[in-house]
Amino acid sequence: xxxxxxxxxxxxxETTPVLEPEAVRTVGSPxxxxxxxVPAEQAWDDRRLHxxxxxxxxxxxxxxxxVGTGLAGAGAAAALGELGYQVECFTIHDAPRRAHSVAxxxxxxxxxxxxxxxxxxxxxxxxxxxxxxxxxxxxDAYRLGQESVRVIDHMNAIGAPFAREYGGELAxxxxxxxxxxRTYYTRGQTGQQLQVAGANALLRxxxxxxxxxxxxxxxxxxxxxxxxxxGIVVRDLVTGEVRAVTAHAVxxxxxxxxxxxxxxxxxxxxxxxxxxRAHKRGAHFANPSFIQFHPTALPLMSEWQSKTIxxxxxxxxxGRIWVPVRADDDRAPADIPxxxxxxxxxxxxxxxxxxxxxxxxxxxxxxxxxxxxxxGPLKNAVYLDFADAIARLGRATVMSxxxxxxxxxxxxxxxxxxRTPMRIxxxxxxxxxxxxxxYDLMTSVPGLFVGGEVGWGYHGANRLGANSxxxxxxxxxxxxxxxxxxxxxxxxxxxPLALDDDxxxxxxxxxxxxxxxxxxxxxxxxxxxxxxxxxxxLYRCAGVSRxxxxxxxxxxxxxxxxxxxWRDVRVLxxxxxxxxxxxxAGRVADYLEMAELLCVDGLxxxxxxxxxxxxxxxTPDGEALRDDAAWCRVSAWESPAPDATDGRFxxxxxxxxxxxxxxxxxNYA
Amino acid sequence: MKLTLxxxxxxxxxxPGAFESYVVTDATAEMTLLELLDRLNDQLVEEGREPxxxxxxxxxxxxxxxxxxxxxxxxxxxANTPSxxxxxxxxxxxxxxxxxxxxxxxxxxxxxxxxxxxxxxxVIQAGGHxxxxxxxxxxxxxTRIDHETAEMALDFAACIGCGACVxxxxxxxxxxxxxxxxxxxxxxPQTRQxxxxxxxxxxxxxxxxxxxxxxxxxxxxxxxxGIPLTAIAAxxxxxxxxxxxxxxS
Numbered sequence: 045x046x047x048x049x050x051x052x053x054x055x056x057x058e059t060t061p062v063l064e065p066e067a068v069r070t071v072g073s074p075x076x077x078x079x080x081x082v083p084a085e086q087a088w089d090d091r092r093l094h095x096x097x098x099x100x101x102x103x104x105x106x107x108x109x110x111v112g113t114g115l116a117g118a119g120a121a122a123a124l125g126e127l128g129y130q131v132e133c134f135t136i137h138d139a140p141r142r143a144h145s146v147a148x149x150x151x152x153x154x155x156x157x158x159x160x161x162x163x164x165x166x167x168x169x170x171x172x173x174x175x176x177x178x179x180x181x182x183x184d185a186y187r188l189g190q191e192s193v194r195v196i197d198h199m200n201a202i203g204a205p206f207a208r209e210y211g212g213e214l215a216x217x218x219x220x221x222x223x224x225x226r227t228y229y230t231r232g233q234t235g236q237q238l239q240v241a242g243a244n245a246l247l248r249x250x251x252x253x254x255x256x257x258x259x260x261x262x263x264x265x266x267x268x269x270x271x272x273x274x275g276i277v278v279r280d281l282v283t284g285e286v287r288a289v290t291a292h293a294v295x296x297x298x299x300x301x302x303x304x305x306x307x308x309x310x311x312x313x314x315x316x317x318x319x320x321r322a323h324k325r326g327a328h329f330a331n332p333s334f335i336q337f338h339p340t341a342l343p344l345m346s347e348w349q350s351k352t353i354x355x356x357x358x359x360x361x362x363g364r365i366w367v368p369v370r371a372d373d374d375r376a377p378a379d380i381p382x383x384x385x386x387x388x389x390x391x392x393x394x395x396x397x398x399x400x401x402x403x404x405x406x407x408x409x410x411x412x413x414x415x416x417x418x419x420g421p422l423k424n425a426v427y428l429d430f431a432d433a434i435a436r437l438g439r440a441t442v443m444s445x446x447x448x449x450x451x452x453x454x455x456x457x458x459x460x461x462x463r464t465p466m467r468i469x470x471x472x473x474x475x476x477x478x479x480x481x482x483y484d485l486m487t488s489v490p491g492l493f494v495g496g497e498v499g500w501g502y503h504g505a506n507r508l509g510a511n512s513x514x515x516x517x518x519x520x521x522x523x524x525x526x527x528x529x530x531x532x533x534x535x536x537x538x539x540p541l542a543l544d545d546d547x548x549x550x551x552x553x554x555x556x557x558x559x560x561x562x563x564x565x566x567x568x569x570x571x572x573x574x575x576x577x578x579x580x581x582l583y584r585c586a587g588v589s590r591x592x593x594x595x596x597x598x599x600x601x602x603x604x605x606x607x608x609x610w611r612d613v614r615v616l617x618x619x620x621x622x623x624x625x626x627x628x629a630g631r632v633a634d635y636l637e638m639a640e641l642l643c644v645d646g647l648x649x650x651x652x653x654x655x656x657x658x659x660x661x662x663t664p665d666g667e668a669l670r671d672d673a674a675w676c677r678v679s680a681w682e683s684p685a686p687d688a689t690d691g692r693f694x695x696x697x698x699x700x701x702x703x704x705x706x707x708x709x710x711n712y713a
Numbered sequence: 714m715k716l717t718l719x720x721x722x723x724x725x726x727x728x729p730g731a732f733e734s735y736v737v738t739d740a741t742a743e744m745t746l747l748e749l750l751d752r753l754n755d756q757l758v759e760e761g762r763e764p765x766x767x768x769x770x771x772x773x774x775x776x777x778x779x780x781x782x783x784x785x786x787x788x789x790x791x792a793n794t795p796s797x798x799x800x801x802x803x804x805x806x807x808x809x810x811x812x813x814x815x816x817x818x819x820x821x822x823x824x825x826x827x828x829x830x831x832x833x834x835x836v837i838q839a840g841g842h843x844x845x846x847x848x849x850x851x852x853x854x855x856t857r858i859d860h861e862t863a864e865m866a867l868d869f870a871a872c873i874g875c876g877a878c879v880x881x882x883x884x885x886x887x888x889x890x891x892x893x894x895x896x897x898x899x900x901x902p903q904t905r906q907x908x909x910x911x912x913x914x915x916x917x918x919x920x921x922x923x924x925x926x927x928x929x930x931x932x933x934x935x936x937x938x939g940i941p942l943t944a945i946a947a948x949x950x951x952x953x954x955x956x957x958x959x960x961x962s
Contacts, residue, residue: 123847137770139834141874142778147771158854194848201850201903202843205858205866212857230867236775237870241843247834248842259831282823311770346741348748353773452774455798458743521847570758572751616763621725622824624766625758 063596065648068692075328075680075698078482079183084704085166087183088190091483095526096533103128106532107291107540109276110134111263111318114143115235115513116496117297118242119520120528125246125254127525129532132289133246134258134278136313136627140243144299144311145496145516148235149449150356151219151227152199152513154192159216163224165189166704172511173705175221175401176476176504177654177668178676179331182702183483184501191522192514196228198521204241206230219509220357221401221712227510232356232449235513242520262627263318264555266294266325266492269547273322273492274540277555281627284620286555288548290541292532293491295524296322297516300475300497302335304635304642306579308472309341309354315631319479319498320638327487328680328696330480330500332638333646336507336655337588339405341471342456343425352471353456355428356449357509360398362433362442363466365389365405367426371416377427377465388412396712403506403655403668404712406470410588411666413469425467434462470588474512476503476655477645480680480698484527485519488680488696493528495519500678505654562629563619567612571629574609578632578639581605586646589657595647599640606636641681644693651675672707676700714740714806718753720765721813726821726829732811742802746789747772747779749801750812767826772797774937777873780880781826782813787877787935795875795937815880819887819922830876832922833890840914841894843904856903866900869893871938878932878940884924889932891919892944895951909955916952 080090098106106129110121113135121133137143155168168189173182196214200206207215207229216225230237249255260281267275267288275290301316302308323329340359341352366385373380388408390397400408409426418424433442439462443450450461457467478500485493485501496516503511541548585598609632617623652661652668653675661669682694715738723730737753744752747769754764770778779796783789789799804810812826820828858866870893878889895912898904926945933942 119847126846137778138768138830139874141834142770142776144771144776146777147773147775149775194850197850197853198845198847200853201845203870203898203901203904205863205870205897205901206853207867208858208860208863210860212859213854230870233775233867233871236873237867240870240874244837244842247838248844251838311776312772313770346743348741348744348752350745350748350751351772452798455774455794458800458802525847568759570755570764572755572758614758614761616758616761622766622827625764 060593060597062592063599063647068599068644069648069695070692072682072694072696075480075488075696076482077181077698078484079181080483084183084186087483088187092526095530098529098533098536100128102536104130105536106130107132108293108295108528109289109291110295110297111276112143112297112299112498113137113140113243113246114145114297114299114496115238115242115516116520117143117295118246119517120295120297120495120524121255122242122245122249123521123525124528125249125252128254131249131255132258132291133255134261134263136260136262136281138259140246140257141240143239144314145513146236146239147311147354148513149232150358151217151229151234151510152196152238152517153219153226153508153510154196154228154514155189155226156193156196159225161224163226167224168192168226170705171222172502172508173504173702174708174710175506175508176502177506177670177710178504178672178702178707179334179653179678179700180502180504181483181700182704187523188502188515188518191518195514195517195521199238199241199517202241202245204230204237217358217361218399220360220399220405221508229358232358232446238513238517264321264630265551266322266489267541267548267551268325268489269541269545272490275548277551279555279559282622284618284623286552286559288543288552290543290548292535292538292540293493293528295493295495295528296479296498297495297520298498300478301638302472302475304578304639305472305582306575307344307349307352309338309352312350315634316638317631317634320634322479322487322489322492324683326489327492328480328682329477329641330678330680331477331505331645332642332681333586333649333656334476334505334654335472336402336474336476337406337470338473339402339409339470340428340468341473343420343422343467343469345422345457353452354471354473355453355466355468357402359428359446359449362437362445363398363428363430364432365398365426365428367412367417367419372423377419377429386417393712400712401506401508403657406588407657409470420467425469427465428468429465430461431465472583474507476500476505476507480678484530485523486527486531491531493524495524505656558630559619559626562613562615562626562633565610565613565615567614569612570614570625571632574605574613575628575632575635577605578602578635582639582642586643589659590646591659592647595643598643599647602636602639602643609633609636641683641693645679645681648695649675649679676707714742714801716740716749716801716804717809719809719811720825722765722825723822725824730822740801742800744801745772745797746783746799746801747797765826766824769797774798775873777875780815780875780877782815782880784811787815787880788937792934793936793939795873815876817879817885819879819885820876833874833876833887835922836887836891836915836918837894839918840907840911841898843898844907858902862900866897869897869900869940869944872940873938875937877935877937879923881931881935882924883929883931884927886926887919887923888926888945888948889936889940891915892947893940896944896947899947899951908951909958909960912951912955916948
């Protein structure tokens, strides 16, 4: 592999026919987000007032399934357990602490506005909505800001050792896309500390008996009966046993799908299978093409590199990003004098400088790299330089802020960032798209809720740094515990679905049939090879910048690869034991379906917004050009029914309206 | 680079295991140890042989999933570095490397290089948490924690739960793991109410599954999070404190 895989495709423009969106999709009925009909800042108070309640003595009569034990899943399971519901919690990991929230190092935003830097809940909402390029729900952002205040208190109380000022109060720093300091952090391990605290709170409920924890179990299907989500089908990853579990409601908190790009900043086991299986059972998938490329990932360095490691965005607080002024400049960075360096973010965006939002920073880096100014052996990176910060603050201060990140970088590359600038490049990272949900975090399948990155909420077409830990915590600890009981209350007296119900038996049979098909396939290539090839297609055709030609090419190539997969995949080993090849094969099979929809969504959305940058929609100075008249809406997709003849996806629209933060052009200059 | 790998193969917990020898001829210095296993597995699949099962997830040193014994040493040759950040550059062309699962009576083998570390979670479940329900916490700024105390708590909170400390210990003790959690939580005033109860419960559970500490110090040499050896002192100290005070906090 070379860096070519991360470059947008420019060679196919003349040769590839552009697919008309109508050839790959139809438009279905519009969706109602069920936002309370009050001003956005009052929506959450209003909705909480109107939720039905379940009395404490009745709560244990309800069973709720929570899939995933990251910040959202552990939070939801623990909070519902604390309230008295019976929770069945599932994770693919051996321990709840392993969920990939653990790796979000930078920080967690909160609109506490305790300082005098002019922060407020409203400013938080404005930054979030604007950062999301007006493709998320305004009322959701308000709820996020409101609940952010007590998320910090709660996580602090359960043992997350937040950084403190010398006087003893909580310390904050700033992140991309904002001009205030509202990010709470624990060195460069914020995700780890929040995740461990949340996972331990979950284990407290396990000890209390309110939560039954099932480790090393993978959800492979959703049970839908009478139009409601009433259970899941899981496979025990150690014994291979496939069984169904039924409940009154199901919460998915299974994370994002960025690993579809294969070389991503995500963990190797992060996957889209639970979400995609739920999608195939009727949960609409919103904005799948909105995938964020993180600007401070490590560049690809070798053929067998398994992922792209993420350096925290917090590094941009003190690091300055630059490339040589001259293309193909081979000199070592120390030999390039100051006036031959192009601090392109400071040049193009003087107000925000190195702290421009991620999509802007990624695109600017991609532009410089593609124009021939990239650095490093493969010319596929830009410099992130701490020399000025060290001169200004001293080595000790810089190390106290970033020592573990510097250590991590040195581990990965062998270079010491104190002596030579880091090399960074955009890498596939956070999924802004996900299962569509209404204001109550309920998907288009009644009884199926989402929390955290598996959903589509808050972040629109882009995400502000330090908002993802926040949204996962708020969903898990402070939104689902209100919304889920509101759904359960009218079901009082109804038992969970019987395990011999036809819907249950059908779902179990479908899972077993699929597993057997993978195991019995007489192919020659392991699933990893297909995953790597899929990633190459997606980086090339649906990467940092997209064209209709590239996306059309992607759809064609993905269909061919999917066909080849089912013809030639080889899954060694048995189904009755731990079989990581089988796990990978199932996930890659889902990615191969989902990738087509990702490209269809990108092709269909005929505008640029946030991380979805279409080269055919840009301003003269290269900024994203939104089309609010046509596209101020969410695309929530339905896959073609198995018996559909034309194979077209169905798009359902949810129109978006903005009152508190009027539509405006994002400008970080 | 050409490397010969002796890899422990064991189909499941109930079956006996044995070493099998494989050769990777195109290893490169910048590969991680786990990418070397990826390379090996690709080769095995091509040959129609079942790939080696091993655990990894974040591959950036923070999830604690990965962990194999390399030439008898948990995680590999580089001190205080997880398996996912060990690099082939630590080895020379032609080297022979022995890869085994983390070895400890408390960690039964699940398959090949994968072990069951749930005994660590049982220690946490016994008391490594704080009894504060969502929504009931006071303003975090009302409890002031001086900078140095918060930093010290963080030094111990950094544990990634990989279990290398247990595997490195000749006694199979989990004192570094347990002590890190006890020190972290004891340092924070907001978790004070349960300090004594927590110590007694966690140490009891630890002693049930793991061996005793003899202060060998092997644990701290392999710990990828750099948990200092002083953590093990907290095990005795916190339990003694609870005993002498005779009450939960």
